[in-house]
Amino acid sequence: MLLTEAMLLKVLAAGLLARIAWLDFSTQKISNRDVLLLLCLGIGSLLLLSLQSRSWWDMGLSAVAGVLLFLALFPFWLLRKIGAGDVKLLAVVPLLTSGSGLSVFSVLLLVFALATALIVKRPLLLPQGAFRLYVEHMGRKGIVPFGVPISAAAICTIALQIYWSFVLANSSGILGQLN
Template identity: 70%
Template sequence: MSLLLAASLLLKALAVPLLARVAWVDFTTQKISNRDVLLLLCLGLGSLQLFSVQAGSWWDMGLSAIAGLILFIALFPFWVLRKVGAGDVKLIAVTPFLIGGSDLVVFSLLLLVFAIATAAVVKNPFLLPAGMFRHYVQHMDRKGVVPFGVPISAAAICTIVLQMYQALMVATSSGILQQLN
């Protein structure tokens, strides 16, 4: 595994706890801070830059930029109509930079699964075991608030973990890790 690819994976690995924090804060306060979104953007841009230099192609970075712009433009009217929070719009627009353009399909499928699961939990809080947790989710249902940052973060984390696993499998199967030791 080249140093550029290892550094790119390290930046993605640093994004995982930040995404977990974003999910927790969004779940508890229904807020996603601009600081967290900007930090995720920087980690994503750095990772994509390193990967693009290593691969010798800027296709992934261009695809990520186009996908981020399309997602922002598509969700902006929903923010204007107060159907989605501004933090959710910014987070979903930054996510293609974080995961890269080549894995947007995987991210989209995982986002669909996690969004459906989140909606099911919010609409059916009796599926949850803890009374306090059930009460909190019922409160969110009455207010009409769904923390969409949670499924976005969960899908991004799963996609990043899958990317890291694939990179390690390629590195170990090609014998590169054995040569480094």
């Protein structure tokens, strides 16, 4: 039962990440309220998973990764190379994806960040319309909404975790016992 509640918290976090991505794209702002809510959802999910597995390894690894990401990215915020919301969001994501999902998240973040940078630098790749004009404006201003690839990578990682949890539960007969 704890696995179900943990997955529900992850689904809620994915929805909030989608909202954060849209707001960061349209306003270039990530609110502290949204990041704190993600933090609570991530800690709650990790706590439930740790109670179920009786292992605190993932929670500890996620907390250490979050602190290290924050400390590593803080100087870049001071130099105005990355936004404060992006730094806080990246520090919270390890708690959402857990320690076991950090490698998947990292690869997906690299792919989505490269795609975002390519689109902002080369908006002519996009179809004609208001969206293309907005991206061209961001390119001229030198703005890259980094919350979008962070959120996309986290959502995909969470979706993979939910899928594998479902496959594991189905193969072990847990779902058959519930019917």
